[in-house]
Amino acid sequence: MNRKIKFGSSISHSFRLASIASLAITIIIGFGNHSAWGKDPFRQENARDIGKHTEKAFKTIFLEGDYQTVSKELELAESEEPEEPLAHAMLASLAYTKKDWESIKKHAEKTLASAQLLTKTDPVRGNLYLAVGHFLDGAYVYQKQGALDAINKLQLVFKYLDRAEASDPKDPELNLIKGYMDLLLAVNLPFSKPQQAIARFEGYAAPNYLVERGLAVAYRDLKQYNKALQYADKALQIAPENPEHYYLKGQILRKIGNQENNPEILTEALENFELALAKSAQLPDFVLETLERENRLTKETITEIQSSKPNENSLVNSSE
Numbered sequence: 001m002n003r004k005i006k007f008g009s010s011i012s013h014s015f016r017l018a019s020i021a022s023l024a025i026t027i028i029i030g031f032g033n034h035s036a037w038g039k040d041p042f043r044q045e046n047a048r049d050i051g052k053h054t055e056k057a058f059k060t061i062f063l064e065g066d067y068q069t070v071s072k073e074l075e076l077a078e079s080e081e082p083e084e085p086l087a088h089a090m091l092a093s094l095a096y097t098k099k100d101w102e103s104i105k106k107h108a109e110k111t112l113a114s115a116q117l118l119t120k121t122d123p124v125r126g127n128l129y130l131a132v133g134h135f136l137d138g139a140y141v142y143q144k145q146g147a148l149d150a151i152n153k154l155q156l157v158f159k160y161l162d163r164a165e166a167s168d169p170k171d172p173e174l175n176l177i178k179g180y181m182d183l184l185l186a187v188n189l190p191f192s193k194p195q196q197a198i199a200r201f202e203g204y205a206a207p208n209y210l211v212e213r214g215l216a217v218a219y220r221d222l223k224q225y226n227k228a229l230q231y232a233d234k235a236l237q238i239a240p241e242n243p244e245h246y247y248l249k250g251q252i253l254r255k256i257g258n259q260e261n262n263p264e265i266l267t268e269a270l271e272n273f274e275l276a277l278a279k280s281a282q283l284p285d286f287v288l289e290t291l292e293r294e295n296r297l298t299k300e301t302i303t304e305i306q307s308s309k310p311n312e313n314s315l316v317n318s319s320e
Helices: 002-020 052-063 071-080 085-097 101-118 124-144 147-169 172-188 194-203 208-221 227-237 243-260 263-277 285-308 312-319
Strands: none
Touching: 002 071, 002 194, 052 071, 052 085, 052 263, 071 194, 085 101, 085 124, 101 124, 124 147, 124 172, 147 172, 172 194, 172 208, 208 243, 227 243, 243 263, 243 285, 263 285
């Protein structure tokens, strides 16, 4: 019985963390270029048309890291590209940033409905977004009904992910989304490890900058900070306008600086936090809150380290 309670607590906690981490980051991912039709951000072969408005929203959020100006484009996607489940899922994610639970529910249901239609022509993406839709709905259920009902939703997520994988285990979109889910579960559940996410990212996932970002997070969670820093730099090289990438690099540098009690590395972390804060108008409130907190704590740590060092003049005088 205790094991069941603990398992239920971990599952419900994972739903909460998944939402807080922004569903847009963990399960709704992609980027592209402007065009008359929406280019597939995941596949060079057997590409799908995701719709020009959905594609533009991808670029706004994931290439530029701008959550605040994307709503209009997603509303156009919802009205002109209603059969694309990714657009509905994006809208649900943005609704979470505003704690708009009824909108989350509405857009989760639209994700499920469009995904169900898509299974007839594209079983990989159809089943994948059935999983995404139940994941989104699970966040709503957890908030409104509690942990037990959320566990049932999570079981449906795994069911449809398995179906998608059975259709094409090498699909880049599937591997990217499952990789991010593996990262979330690794924080909360004993049977899931960051190595599972790493294998997916390195194997078949795309696009590259979200793969590099995912690898940075995975190695950060494994406390292999030098490797994590290398991948954070790669993500920044590809998407230098995204303030969340500077935030991630700052987080990793802060961990290294704290570990080594090194004010120079902590100062570099602070510089990256400041670069992210320079674009604070683009970020959701919950991301900005944690960013500001880590920025403040880093400043305090630098001051503590510097104040604890003996004054050089006093050392000279004492030696005389």
